[in-house]
Amino acid sequence: MHVALIGTGRIGAAHAEVVRDHPEVDRLLLADAEPGRAAALAEKLGVEHGTVDGVLAEAEAVVISAATPAHPRLIVAAARRGLPVFCEKPIAADVVDSVRVVREVRAMGVPTQVGFQRRFDAGYVNAREALQSGALGELRRVHALTCDQEPPPADYIPTSGGIFRDCHVHDFDILRWVTGREVTEVYAVGANRGEACFAESGDVDEAAAVLTLDDGTLVTLQGSRYNGGGHDVRMELAGTRATWVVGLDGHVPLVSAEEDVDFPSDTPWPNFWGRWTAAYVAEMNAFVELALGRRRSACSLEDALEAFYVSEAASLSRSEHRPVTVAEVRAE
Ligand SMILES: NC(=O)c1ccc[n+]([C@@H]2O[C@H](COP(=O)([O-])OP(=O)(O)OC[C@H]3O[C@@H](n4cnc5c(N)ncnc54)[C@H](O)[C@@H]3O)[C@@H](O)[C@H]2O)c1
CATH class of the missing domain: 3.30.360.10 (Dihydrodipicolinate Reductase; domain 2)
Known part of the structure; x- marks a missing residue:
């Protein structure tokens, strides 16, 4: 599977390593609003990097670990391409955007999982x-x-x-x-x-x-x-x-x-x-299984809302x- 990971800060860097090492993932592409950050992490992990639109175009599934205000636009952009989406919590920074994203993405019917690793x-x-x-x-x-x-x-x-x-x-x-x-x-x-x-x-x-x-x-x-x-x-x-x-x-x-x-x-x-290493690995395994159509979402957008x-x-x-x-x- 080709996975795009958007947002390569604290949690993104940690998730990227887990995704890279997943046996079902053969290509990982990183992007960040600060391209130098994605490039540096890509070099460290030995994976590819590109622009946000560029990695979305290449991906079969998306992990969103960007800062919270970016979540709504990125979730919807990925869902419009029909891509399964893992997004870090919360869906958005406020209720209005959270509800809008849940409604829009529900209508598109793509698999989604929110990052409540507990x-x-x-x-x-x-x-x-x-x-x-x-x-x-x-x-x-x-x-x-x-x-x-x-x-x-x-x-x-x-x-x-x-x-x-x-x-x-x-x-x-x-x-x-x-x-x-x-x-x-x-x-x-x-x-x-x-x-x-x-x-x-x-x-x-x-x-x-x-x-x-x-x-x-x-x-x-x-x-x-x-x-x-x-x-x-x-x-x-x-x-x-x-x-x-x-x-x-x-x-x-x-x-x-x-x-x-x-x-x-x-x-x-x-x-x-x-504290959560094992849980982060398990939630990413669950997302890959979700993206491959082998399981239901462990945490839906509705749950996160x-x-x-x-x-x-x-x-x-x-x-x-x-x-x-x-x-x-x-x-x-
Ligand atoms: N589940 C957990 O335990 C856990 C822990 C920490 C953070 N988080 C969540 O993860 C998200 C990121 O947190 P963090 O601590 O890694 O933050 P961070 O500030 O370290 O990193 C955020 C990254 O997102 C990038 N970014 C911002 N806007 C972007 C956009 N529009 N497109 C692409 N990249 C963009 C920034 O350049 C930065 O590299 C937050 O939503 C936070 O709530 C979850």
Whole structure:
């Protein structure tokens, strides 16, 4: 298969290596709005590069890992050519564009997959199965957190969409996927404790929220762009029979204040790449299978839109200091 990968920044460089090494991929073509960046990565990986239009014309499937504001135009351009599309989350930076893309691409009927890699992480898969099998009993509480050790580069922040649309959209997607429930209401807050670039973009670098699921389950969420201990992503699910925790392995960046506790035993992950390597590989394998017509999408545009609505409600809640229902921000 000939694959075009558009957007060769942080995540694009990582995805490119995975795509290049896939046994079903015999040609990888890179493009970026900054051509020198695509050329440098192409040289490093021993693959081809070209313009965005040029690589689209040569491709049989497309991986979009460009900055978020570029997603709508690139998704639609690829879909108009009938190409299967993998796009990094989120679909777009706002609800209007997200809904427009979902409608346009749905009408074209091309296979699509959005990059919510937590759906391929063993811990979340196990927790979902434990909930479905009844091992947890009836779900009563969820606590989720997503904390980066280091913030993204300052120039990433103004177009990121803010911490809830950019970062916690992962939590909202996986919350729906693991629990099988919809979020009905969000109350979110945020704080600026780090570099000025966050406040200057109307964003925050610390976040917290309380979410209500459609069966009444209460969910708490916390996040940070500055977690000195390391990259920390967890989800605790408490049921009437048991409590399961995703992300509580030897790498968890915690120090017990109790005596004689030698857990965790390993070094914390410094960033998202180490934490999710296996999941990124598995999601790209799934995309190749999707493009070859061998499986259904692991994360449709419609799924991604649902998670985005929760992000939108959280962003509005934070800015207006009030609980916001997801129905209030829904646009279709
Ligand atoms: N799933 C994950 O864990 C994860 C992690 C990081 C980033 N992301 C997502 O991946 C995307 C990229 O993030 P990043 O951290 O790699 O950003 P980045 O800033 O490092 O890279 C973005 C790249 O896109 C290029 N670009 C911008 N507009 C373009 C256009 N119109 N056409 C072609 N290229 C264009 C830029 O030149 C840059 O090279 C974002 O949507 C982000 O939300 C996902």
